[in-house]
Amino acid sequence: MTVTQSAFKAAVLDPAATVPTGIVNPDGAAASKRFDVYRNNVAVSLSDALESAFPVVRKLVGDEFFRAMAGVYLRKHPPKTPLMMFYGDAMPQFLRRFEPTKSIGYLPAIARIELAMRHAYHAKDVAPADAQALTTLASDALMSTKLSIAPATQTVTSDFPIHAIYLANTQADAPKPVMQPQAVVITRAGFDPQIHLVNAAAATCIEALKKGQSLGQAIATADDTLDLGTVLGLLLAQGAVTEIY
Amino acid sequence: MLDATQNHSLPARPGVGYKAQHYSDIMENPGPLGWLEIHAENYMGDGGRPLAQLRHLAERFPISVHGVGLSIGGEGDLDADHLARLKHLIGWLNPASFSEHLAWSTHDSHFFNDLLPLPYTEQTLARVATHINQVQDTVGRQMLLENPSSYLAFAESTMSETDFLRELTQRTGCGLLLDVNNVFVSATNLKTSPQAYIDDFPLEAVGEVHLGGHDEDEDETGAPLLIDSHGKAVVDPVWALLDYTLAKSGPKPLLIEWDTDVPPWPILADEITRADRALTLITS
Numbered sequence: 119m120t121v122t123q124s125a126f127k128a129a130v131l132d133p134a135a136t137v138p139t140g141i142v143n144p145d146g147a148a149a150s151k152r153f154d155v156y157r158n159n160v161a162v163s164l165s166d167a168l169e170s171a172f173p174v175v176r177k178l179v180g181d182e183f184f185r186a187m188a189g190v191y192l193r194k195h196p197p198k199t200p201l202m203m204f205y206g207d208a209m210p211q212f213l214r215r216f217e218p219t220k221s222i223g224y225l226p227a228i229a230r231i232e233l234a235m236r237h238a239y240h241a242k243d244v245a246p247a248d249a250q251a252l253t254t255l256a257s258d259a260l261m262s263t264k265l266s267i268a269p270a271t272q273t274v275t276s277d278f279p280i281h282a283i284y285l286a287n288t289q290a291d292a293p294k295p296v297m298q299p300q301a302v303v304i305t306r307a308g309f310d311p312q313i314h315l316v317n318a319a320a321a322t323c324i325e326a327l328k329k330g331q332s333l334g335q336a337i338a339t340a341d342d343t344l345d346l347g348t349v350l351g352l353l354l355a356q357g358a359v360t361e362i363y
Numbered sequence: 364m365l366d367a368t369q370n371h372s373l374p375a376r377p378g379v380g381y382k383a384q385h386y387s388d389i390m391e392n393p394g395p396l397g398w399l400e401i402h403a404e405n406y407m408g409d410g411g412r413p414l415a416q417l418r419h420l421a422e423r424f425p426i427s428v429h430g431v432g433l434s435i436g437g438e439g440d441l442d443a444d445h446l447a448r449l450k451h452l453i454g455w456l457n458p459a460s461f462s463e464h465l466a467w468s469t470h471d472s473h474f475f476n477d478l479l480p481l482p483y484t485e486q487t488l489a490r491v492a493t494h495i496n497q498v499q500d501t502v503g504r505q506m507l508l509e510n511p512s513s514y515l516a517f518a519e520s521t522m523s524e525t526d527f528l529r530e531l532t533q534r535t536g537c538g539l540l541l542d543v544n545n546v547f548v549s550a551t552n553l554k555t556s557p558q559a560y561i562d563d564f565p566l567e568a569v570g571e572v573h574l575g576g577h578d579e580d581e582d583e584t585g586a587p588l589l590i591d592s593h594g595k596a597v598v599d600p601v602w603a604l605l606d607y608t609l610a611k612s613g614p615k616p617l618l619i620e621w622d623t624d625v626p627p628w629p630i631l632a633d634e635i636t637r638a639d640r641a642l643t644l645i646t647s
Contacts, residue, residue, distance in 0.1 A: 119518050119519055120482075120519055121482065121517060121519065122438070123437065123438045123467060123470045123479075124470060124471065126470075126479065127470045127471070127473070127475070130475065130479070140517060140518045140519055141515050141516075141517060141518075142515065142516050142517070142518050143515060143516070143582065143584070143586070144516060144552070144553045144554040144555075144586075145584075146518065147584075149514075149515040149516075149582070150583070151582045151583045151588065152514045152515040152552070152582055152588060153514075153515060155514040155588070155590055156477060156479060156480075156514070159477040160475045160476065160477045163476040163477060164475075164476055167476065196473040196474065196475065197473065197474040197475075197476060198472055198473065198474065199432075199442075199444070199445065199474060200404050200431070200432025200433075200434075200442075200445055200468070200469070200474050200476075201404055201407055201408075201432075202404065202476060203404075203405065203408060239408075239411050239412070240408025240409060240410070240411050240413070241408075241409055241410055241411060242409035242410040243409075243410035243411065243414075243415070244410075269409065306411070309411055309412035309415065310412075
């Protein structure tokens with residue numbers, strides 16, 4: 119009477135499933151409450167991981183709702199690696215499709231910000247480039263220049279005021295969000311990721327630079343609301359440019 | 364089969380499972396603390412504060428790398444990516460010890476973040492031995508394997524846990540991590556004697572001892588069901604089982620594990636002091 123790991127797995131994820139035959143208590147009898155220890159351990163540890171990963175999403179939907187939603191998420195998307203610090207990568211798509219949250223338009227972008235903050239926290243340490251190299255370039259040379267962007271650097275763009283919502287739920291004195299599209303860039307100069315409000319054009323330009331496009335090409339990807347000086351100033355000040363070439 | 368005589372070992376002193384909130388306390392006032400244990404998976408990011416802190420800690424303390432995600436008892440192949448991450452961590456950190464669990468946690472590419480149980484059969488033995496050999500060959504050093512907390516039994520099991528572990532040490536050259544709280548939890552849950560388990564355990568292979576707290580519940584028959592939670596102080600019967608073990612084994616590196624509801628440092632420091640006293644008791 120072999121208990122396969124696929125039978126064990128199926129029963130561990132489904133509280134209504136029958137405990138596999140062959141799992142017994144010390145008297146040789148069926149052991150469903152004992153099996154429930156594993157069910158509970160798996161569900162609680164994965165829910166806890168999601169709670170610590172998405173504190174702002176949790177605050178927005180409420181503790182009780184989040185706990186119930188985590189129970190659905192962890193069964194639909196069990197972790198694919200043992201790196202629990204990155205668990206929850208599918209949360210933005212999940213929130214977009216999950217019936218009770220699909221109408222909350224800003225939630226997926228907030229989840230993306232929280233994922234980006236975590237990825238930034240664990241990103242590779244890099245030395246910033248010397249900004250002088252950029253300021254001394256002639257303007258035509260500047261347009262063909264490429265920048266290596268620190269791996270912590272990520273952008274999120276939304277039709278909703280995601281920067282204001284994020285701040286309102288993480289800082290005591292933040293103003294009330296006003297409906298407007300917002301974009302953010304996340305950087306990490308030291309060890310703590312920082313979130314900055316930018317416009318959508320800046321986010322587009324930064325994503326193009328990350329792909330290895332030249333400054334000229336990156337500018338061309340963005341609309342005319344791009345303020346290149348502000349973008350470069352922000353990236354350089356945050357140590358997010360690691361090479362100028 | 365790996366040569367087990369490599370010069371990697373922890374001091375026979377108290378250690379603690381490292382939590383980032385205790386960084387300053389540990390650096391400023393370690394007391395009798397002799398070493399630190401980290402969970403391997405928490406240091407598999409590419410950089411940032413966790414790795415920077417670990418580098419600082421490793422300058423001051425011997426480090427034990429304790430993996431919780433290798434799924435060494437899994438029916439499928441070991442996760443090659445995860446094994447490569449372990450090799451990388453052990454390579455740059457060169458820790459005093461590396462350990463993992465007699466358990467499985469991954470199946471069909473899904474990871475459950477828990478230590479799931481194994482039946483003790485010839486088939487499981489062969490599979491786990493193959494995986495241990497693969498791990499030791501990949502990371503280039505001996506590993507310690509930890510005895511699990513058991514909540515249930517498998518009707519198909521044909522050997523005792525202690526025989527199973529002894530056979531693994533003989534087939535692979537691996538060492539063992541003896542968790543005395545797990546021994547107490549399993550013996551209570553399976554209605555066996557914890558002292559008899561220690562009597563049967565291959566103590567000569569033990570490179571580290573774990574101590575932790577557990578929760579108390581009951582099964583549907585009203586029998587006690589202890590749950591290994593690592594969220595409380597070590598209970599007196601477990602300290603007594605430690606004394607019983609050390610009297611037979613001699614001094615060993617002792618780890619205080621406290622992973623959930625982690626208390627302020629002074630409470631952990633008290634547990635460390637108590638572990639230090641247990642070591643002093645047998646060496647005096």
